Amino acid sequence: MKGIGLAKGLAVTLKTMTRRATTRQYPDVEPELPPRTKGVIALIEENCTVCMLCARECPDWCIYIDSHKEEVVVPGAARARQRNVLDQFTIDFSLCMYCGICVDSCPFDALHWSPEFEYAEYDVNDLLHGRDRLREWVLTVPAPPAQDANGAPAKEQAAAEKALAAAAAKAAAQAEAGTEDGNGRM
Amino acid sequence: MPIWLDLVVRVLIVIVAAFVLPLIIGQTEHKVMAHMQGRLGPMYAGAYHGWAQLVADGAKFVQKEDITPRAADKPVFKLAPVISMLPYMIVLLVIPIGPGNGWVAQRLDIGLFFALAVLGLGVIAVLMASWASANKFALLGGLRAAAQLLGYELPFVLAAASVAMAAGTLSLSGIVEAWRPWWLLWQLPAMLVFFIAGLAEIRRPPFDMPVADSELVFGYLVEYTGLRFAFFMLAEYVGIVVIAALTTVLFLGGWKGPFGLDAELGWLWTIIKVVAVAFVVLWLRVAYPRLRVDQLQRLCWLVLVPVALAQLILTAAVKLAL
Numbered sequence: 001m002k003g004i005g006l007a008k009g010l011a012v013t014l015k016t017m018t019r020r021a022t023t024r025q026y027p028d029v030e031p032e033l034p035p036r037t038k039g040v041i042a043l044i045e046e047n048c049t050v051c052m053l054c055a056r057e058c059p060d061w062c063i064y065i066d067s068h069k070e071e072v073v074v075p076g077a078a079r080a081r082q083r084n085v086l087d088q089f090t091i092d093f094s095l096c097m098y099c100g101i102c103v104d105s106c107p108f109d110a111l112h113w114s115p116e117f118e119y120a121e122y123d124v125n126d127l128l129h130g131r132d133r134l135r136e137w138v139l140t141v142p143a144p145p146a147q148d149a150n151g152a153p154a155k156e157q158a159a160a161e162k163a164l165a166a167a168a169a170k171a172a173a174q175a176e177a178g179t180e181d182g183n184g185r186m
Numbered sequence: 187m188p189i190w191l192d193l194v195v196r197v198l199i200v201i202v203a204a205f206v207l208p209l210i211i212g213q214t215e216h217k218v219m220a221h222m223q224g225r226l227g228p229m230y231a232g233a234y235h236g237w238a239q240l241v242a243d244g245a246k247f248v249q250k251e252d253i254t255p256r257a258a259d260k261p262v263f264k265l266a267p268v269i270s271m272l273p274y275m276i277v278l279l280v281i282p283i284g285p286g287n288g289w290v291a292q293r294l295d296i297g298l299f300f301a302l303a304v305l306g307l308g309v310i311a312v313l314m315a316s317w318a319s320a321n322k323f324a325l326l327g328g329l330r331a332a333a334q335l336l337g338y339e340l341p342f343v344l345a346a347a348s349v350a351m352a353a354g355t356l357s358l359s360g361i362v363e364a365w366r367p368w369w370l371l372w373q374l375p376a377m378l379v380f381f382i383a384g385l386a387e388i389r390r391p392p393f394d395m396p397v398a399d400s401e402l403v404f405g406y407l408v409e410y411t412g413l414r415f416a417f418f419m420l421a422e423y424v425g426i427v428v429i430a431a432l433t434t435v436l437f438l439g440g441w442k443g444p445f446g447l448d449a450e451l452g453w454l455w456t457i458i459k460v461v462a463v464a465f466v467v468l469w470l471r472v473a474y475p476r477l478r479v480d481q482l483q484r485l486c487w488l489v490l491v492p493v494a495l496a497q498l499i500l501t502a503a504v505k506l507a508l
Contacts, residue, residue, distance in 0.1 A: 009473035013222040023226040 037115040038098045042137035047110035050084040054102035062095035094127040114140045196291040204275040208423030209240045215468045222472045250412035257320035267417035270311035273304045274424040281431045282359045284441045284452035297358035309335040316406035327405020331396030337486040338386040344494035345380035348501045349436045362440035376497045377437035379490050388425030391471040395479050430463035
C-alpha cells in the first residue's frame with residue numbers, strides 16, 4: 001500500500017520533535033567521555049627504562065627516543081653499575097594513529113592514555129610533542145577503573161596474597177623449629 | 187487618505203511581507219527540521235536560540251562575489267532571479283487576510299484567475315536561469331523543472347477550478363465568504379491535489395528533482411552566487427507562504443474561525459491556518475525522500491489529474507443537486 005511509508009515518516013519525525021534534542025553543545029559544554037578514552041598519550045618519565053619496546057612496536061614509527069648511559073657508583077658494590085638516562089622522548093601526533101600498542105607494550109607502565117583531546121595546532125610541525133608536554137598530560141590521566149567485584153582477582157593481588165601466605169608458612173615453620181630445639185633467636 | 191497614499195501603503199505592506207515572511211518561514215524550517223532530526227539547529231546567531239541565523243545568512247550572501255559565467259547570456263542571467271521572485275510578490279497582492287476591503291492589498295473580482303495566471307510565470311524564470319547559465323547541469327535541471335511545472339499546472343488549476351465552481355465566483359474574498367465547514371469534506375480531494383501540485387509548483391521536497399543537489403548540483407541554480415542565489419532561495423520561501431495562503435483561502439475557509447468574531451479576529455485565523463499549512467510543507471521535507479523524475483510525472487498524470495477531474499464532476503453534481 002502506497003503512502004504507508006509517508007505516514008510512518010511523518011509519525012517518526014513528529015515524535016522526534018517532541019523529544020529533547022540529543023545535540024551536546026561541545027565548546028560550551030564539556031563532552032562526557034567514556035573511561036579509557038584514547039585522547040593523547042602521556043609519559044611518566046620515572047618509569048621509563050629506555051627499553052625502546054614502544055618505539056619498535058609502533059606501527060608507523062612516530063615515537064623518537066634518545067638516551068645515554070650513566071655510571072652509578074654504589075658504595076660497597078664490586079663495580080659501578082650502568083643506568084639508561086632518557087634524553088628525548090617525542091611522539092609525532094601527526095603520524096600517530098591512536099592504536100595504543102605502545103601503551104600496551106610498555107612493561108613498566110610509563111605510557112598511559114589520557115582523555116585530553118583539545119591539542120589541535122595550526123601547523124603540522126607543532127604536533128610533535130616532547131617529554132615535557134607528555135608529562136603535563138600525566139595529570140589528566142584518570143585513575144584506573146575499580147576492579148570488577150565479580151571478576152577474577154588482579155594478577156598483582158593474587159601474587160601478593162601468595163607471597164604473604166608463603167611468608168606466614170615460613171614464619172610458622174621457623175617458630176615451630178625454634179620451640180623444638182630451644183635455640184630460637186626470638 | 188488620498189488614493190495614491192493608500193496605494194503606496196498597500197504596496198509597501200506587500201513588499202515588506204514578501205521579504206519578512208519568508209525569513210520567518212526559513213527560520214522555522216531550520217528549527218523544525220533540526221528538532222525533527224533530534225538536533226538543535228542554529229543556536230549562536232542573535233544569542234537566543236539562533237533567531238538571527240537568516241539575517242546572518244543574508245549578510246553573508248551580500249558579501250559574496252557576484253559571478254556571471256563568461257559564456258552566460260548576461261542580461262537574461264541577471265534578470266532571472268528577479269523574475270523568479272516577482273510572481274509570488276504579485277500574488278500576495280490579491281490574497282485576503284480578513285473580511286472587507288481593508289484586509290486585502292488589492293481586491294480583485296478575478297483574484298483566483300489572476301493568481302493562477304501569475305504563478306504560471308515561475309517556469310519562465312526557471313527556463314531563463316537554466317538556459318542563460320550556459321551549463322549542462324543547469325540545463326538538465328531547467329528542463330526537468332519545465333516538465334514538472336507544466337505538468338503540475340494542470341491539476342493545480344483543475345483543483346482550484348473545483349472550488350471556484352463550488353463558490354460560484356473567482357474572487358478570493360468571495361470564495362471565503364461562500365465557504366462552509368462541510369466543504370472541508372466535499373472539497374477534500376481538491377485540497378490534497380491543490381496542495382501537492384502547489385508543492386511541486388514551488389519545487390519543494392519531495393518534488394525538488396529539478397534542483398536535486400545530490401545529483402544535479404542544484405540544477406538551474408548551479409551558476410548563481412551571492413545575492414542572486416539568495417533571491418532564488420527567497421522566492422522558494424515566499425512560494426511556501428503563497429501556496430499555504432492560497433490553500434487556506436480556497437479550502438480552509440480563510441478568515442473564518444470556529445467561534446464567530448470573524449470581523450475582528452479574522453486576520454488571526456488566516457495567519458494560524460497559513461502557519462499550520464506551512465508547517466506541513468516543512469514537515470513533508472523532513473519525512474519524505476525526493477521523487478524520481480518518472481515517479482513525479484506518473485503521480486501528476488495518473489493520480490492527481492484524474493482525481494482533480496473526478497472532483498470537478500463531484501463538485502458539479504453536488505452543485506446541481508443543491
